[in-house]
Amino acid sequence: MLAQQRRQAILERVRASGGVRVADLVRELGVSDMTIRRDLEVLAERGLVAKVHGGATATGPGSTEEPGFAAKSVRQQLEKDAIAREAARLVRPGTAVALSAGTTIWTLARHLVEIADLTVITNSIRVADVFHRAPRADRTVVLTGGVRTPSDALVGPVAVAAIRRLHVDTLFLGVHGMSVRAGFTTPNLLEAETDRELIACARRLVVPADHTKWGLVGISTIAELSEAHVVVTDDGLCRQARDELAAAAGELIVAGSDGRAAGSGDGP
Numbered sequence: 001m002l003a004q005q006r007r008q009a010i011l012e013r014v015r016a017s018g019g020v021r022v023a024d025l026v027r028e029l030g031v032s033d034m035t036i037r038r039d040l041e042v043l044a045e046r047g048l049v050a051k052v053h054g055g056a057t058a059t060g061p062g063s064t065e066e067p068g069f070a071a072k073s074v075r076q077q078l079e080k081d082a083i084a085r086e087a088a089r090l091v092r093p094g095t096a097v098a099l100s101a102g103t104t105i106w107t108l109a110r111h112l113v114e115i116a117d118l119t120v121i122t123n124s125i126r127v128a129d130v131f132h133r134a135p136r137a138d139r140t141v142v143l144t145g146g147v148r149t150p151s152d153a154l155v156g157p158v159a160v161a162a163i164r165r166l167h168v169d170t171l172f173l174g175v176h177g178m179s180v181r182a183g184f185t186t187p188n189l190l191e192a193e194t195d196r197e198l199i200a201c202a203r204r205l206v207v208p209a210d211h212t213k214w215g216l217v218g219i220s221t222i223a224e225l226s227e228a229h230v231v232v233t234d235d236g237l238c239r240q241a242r243d244e245l246a247a248a249a250g251e252l253i254v255a256g257s258d259g260r261a262a263g264s265g266d267g268p
Contacts, residue, residue, distance in 0.1 A: 118140075178209055
């Protein structure tokens with residue numbers, strides 16, 4: 001295992017459990033005590049963990065902290081673009097799709113602008129703007145109303161009422177975090193309600209989410225991992241997490257950094 005992969009595995013373990021012990025990591029990863037301590041030092045210098053005696057603890061955001069769109073849009077750009085390319089391959093001309101809010105979904109929207117005869121339902125101001133800037137006569141875009149969140153999602157009763165009587169072929173759902181215990185989560189309670197309504201109106205649920213979302217838990221669960229027909233992630237996700245996602249979701253697609261699918265797995 002390369003140092004970068006090992007550190008990612010350590011970080012995901014910290015996020016999932018809240019803390020790790022050096023002795024446990026030495027046994028599980030099969031490396032020396034000194035190697036693990038160096039890894040924790042690197043992660044601590046980046047502000048990703050807090051070093052404590054004998055191990056490290058989580059230092060990430062709380063379950064209700066919601067970064068703004070601008071802050072999230074500069075994170076994991078290469079990974080999000082690779083994920084978006086793979087997710088876009090799931091869309092066929094002449095279909096109706098729903099796109100939730102989030103920077104990964106916004107990136108996906110830019111890969112969908114050339115698809116013919118598309119109907120798009122979205123509660124994202126940013127996503128709607130992507131299609132507005134690349135108009136097509138054969139495309140219909142419906143932007144729900146609602147209360148605006150820091151991630152530029154429109155949520156709440158108005159959004160829910162607009163979505164409730166709609167029916168789409170596929171929903172592409174952006175998430176704040178994903179874990180075996182909590183499923184797909186968000187730090188915004190109103191957004192969770194709106195996202196659940198989007199899921200109810202879709203025949204197929206696709207969740208595009210980069211590897212940093214694994215182990216993050218927002219305050220509200222949107223859906224269980226098993227509710228996703230497809231999860232599209234990047235090759236930065238560690239093997240254990242891939243196995244857990246593949247076992248829970250209908251299908252796992254792993255986008256390679258070169259823009260090609262790095263691998264996939266099918267659930268039970």
